[in-house]
Amino acid sequence: MWPTLWFLSFSNIIIQGLTILAPIDSPNTDGIDPDSYSQTRIEDCYIVSTLIFTQYLHSYSKTNSRNSGWDKYGIKVGIPTEHLVFRRLTCISPDSATIALGSEMSGGIRDVRAEDITAIDTQSSVRIKTAVGRGAYVEDIYVRRITLKSMKYVFWMTGSYGSHPDPGFDPKALPLVTEKPKKLQWNCTDVQGITGNVTPKACDLLPEKQEVVGCAFPDDRLAIEDVNYNMMLH
Template identity: 30%
Template structure:
């Protein structure tokens, strides 16, 4: 009898616990991530950059003045370096040290050199997901903590004048680097930079903790714009990106934890957001996912994709929360992509309250075989997505595109309250398990809750 009572009590307790869990929203975790972030603050000490020899006349060499100010500020325990209005010619990278906030006042412009030799010696970074030594990013930090770039000023990378055209002559070196990653060549032997044409990134904190980029305008990037790598506790807030060169992704957190991107306005030549975690063998070697990312209250105008995860996700991506986003223009609005060289996983992704105007390709796209690279067979796990309250006036090719593999189907995906006004192909679907369309309306008609397989149409690949 006592045993039966005990089992009944256990059953009731378990049922109660399950009910409590069912009532909890996944967005509670997003709130917890944001609340856990360090706000990245600094001691109340101020240094003025002009006191260190910088002149805002657009021609005086200012790199050395910034180096002096940053070193003194950091050595004295940290604080704020104020940059008054003016144009400061940066004849080399701005390199952060711990506990420094570089604050650009309204009208202040950091105008970066287009001379590649100014970005030597080469520094360690990642280029399209593979580690190497390359030209220094224009703004760089390596294993420091508590750093910030703030204010109402502007940083101008002048990428269109010199570096961006390297995109047309990089193929041999790009493949050389990828091969080094696939064959596990030691990183210290992956020396590029001088004599090579792999473009430097714009803003790249590498292995840093507590990073804040807030208020600034970023324009004309040589390559990826904001690219934190192996960082923890990153805040990108109220930032404007206006950059339209090749591969000008707006913000690409790569192998990072605890990231908040909010209140931003991006107009980009490539993906506005592209969450990454490294390429193939090189990412497997390190094994650091990108996780606990919140993106909210932003506007993303893009020549390519609005919000994207991939394709370099071989370290894994999980716990991603995206809400309250407008996408006035893009090719794909919400895009999850990988390929058969990547392996790993994209899971626990939550998206809500997205308004897209006209998209050229698809509103929502799941693509495990991006660009059809099938040199190996390591399909990525796509699991546990909830996408809700999404509207789109028009998609020019397909509304919803979901292309799993028979050997690795897409799993546990719910689209809820999705409306697409006009599109030639409502949806394509192959190889999925537990896929649900709840109140999904396309061309004025509600789709069945359980989608049936539909032939894949050939979409543009960008």
């Protein structure tokens, strides 16, 4: 299925106040797909679909093929998705994620900021997907103040998503998710924060809440955050 809104290689975009509804059992129904975007603000939306509001932060090349961001094609063009703000969203996605990064991310994904989001009956709040052959990177992803109701995974990451547009991908094109991978990089490493009433007990890097702890969310503002949205009536 195609996404409800799909945009390719734009910048300085505001998407606000949308309600997008789809049957929850419809396959792969995306809410909004910003591809190779820069300086984009998506806010105050209510979306119900199988891939509920999956910010499929792809990085496609400028061709007519929707799959051109995969593997060597996206690497060749190298247009990243970067500087995105998602806030005040309500999402329902029983079989997928509120925000999905990838898996077509061969131009790179960086500086994504999500806050004040409610996810209801959703499999994952944030999902990062990539694979051998993709290359590029996923870095500087910030999330805060998310309310999760009936979740299976809070953060879900995979490096073997496995789909390719053709068999000619480079097996040496390994995506970079963390700059300094450690032995247990797919377990509880390179994370910080606190937990409360979590069963079974979280790892030592995510201790039980004892007092208010600051979040390493960026203090600076993206340029798109200071753009005013004006509605013209005719």
